[in-house]
Amino acid sequence: MKPYSLILFDYDGTLCDSRQAILATFPPTFAHYGVPVPPLVELEAVVSKGLVMGEAFQVLNPALSIDEVNEWVTTYRAIYDQDAYRLVECYPGAKELMEHLVEQGKHIVVISNKGIRSIETSLDYLGLTPYVSLILGDGSPLLRGMPKKPSPESYSKVIQPHFDLHSGSSTLMIGDTSMDLQYANNCAIDSCWATYGFGDPEACRPLHPTYEISSLLQLKEVIQ
Numbered sequence: 001m002k003p004y005s006l007i008l009f010d011y012d013g014t015l016c017d018s019r020q021a022i023l024a025t026f027p028p029t030f031a032h033y034g035v036p037v038p039p040l041v042e043l044e045a046v047v048s049k050g051l052v053m054g055e056a057f058q059v060l061n062p063a064l065s066i067d068e069v070n071e072w073v074t075t076y077r078a079i080y081d082q083d084a085y086r087l088v089e090c091y092p093g094a095k096e097l098m099e100h101l102v103e104q105g106k107h108i109v110v111i112s113n114k115g116i117r118s119i120e121t122s123l124d125y126l127g128l129t130p131y132v133s134l135i136l137g138d139g140s141p142l143l144r145g146m147p148k149k150p151s152p153e154s155y156s157k158v159i160q161p162h163f164d165l166h167s168g169s170s171t172l173m174i175g176d177t178s179m180d181l182q183y184a185n186n187c188a189i190d191s192c193w194a195t196y197g198f199g200d201p202e203a204c205r206p207l208h209p210t211y212e213i214s215s216l217l218q219l220k221e222v223i224q
Helices: 019-032 040-048 053-060 064-080 093-103 117-128 153-162 180-186 201-209 216-222
Strands: 004-010 107-114 132-138 173-175 191-192 211-213
Touching: 004 117, 004 153, 019 040, 019 064, 040 053, 053 064, 064 107, 064 173, 093 107, 093 216, 107 117, 107 216, 117 132, 132 153, 173 180, 180 191, 180 201, 191 201, 191 216, 211 216
Parallel strands: 004 107, 004 173, 107 132, 173 191, 191 211
Antiparallel strands: none
């Protein structure tokens, strides 16, 4: 255990179980363009890799051009934000844990490759927003022009300056996929792998996370 004071959470598969919301949004997106929906196993595979949605559509429909991918992402997010966010559930203990961390004087950041509007809508709907000091996602003005995770730019250019009283050694990244763990490695900060999430163990374990947890509340044992 270490006295971490800045806690970075991924969103999908870490704080919130959005698997059903994501999987429910794929079929109407494909239907909108008159394209057959890929088999469920293929949809689940892109979710487990933690791909940004544009990359997911490139995998699921390689014939798409870059402009078409961007259009599909816009359509997907519009469908998701209209209804699917209601299918998202907090993982057990999420609110209790975040309340505990804030009471202990910790600062919480949610950093995700998901669209910022979807994250903000979901955190509001689930009652988690009051505990979060900073929310960063695709489309955040603070991240304009920056590459997504696992690039460390969001950390070095936004998070670190915003929380300049917190050192790298007092910062912990919690995530469920290899994308999150590689992000932590690239940022030179400790990582905690949420094994209960979407990630593939064969991709995550070789990245040598500092900790592993099988439930959110186990973080209380990690964070002093």
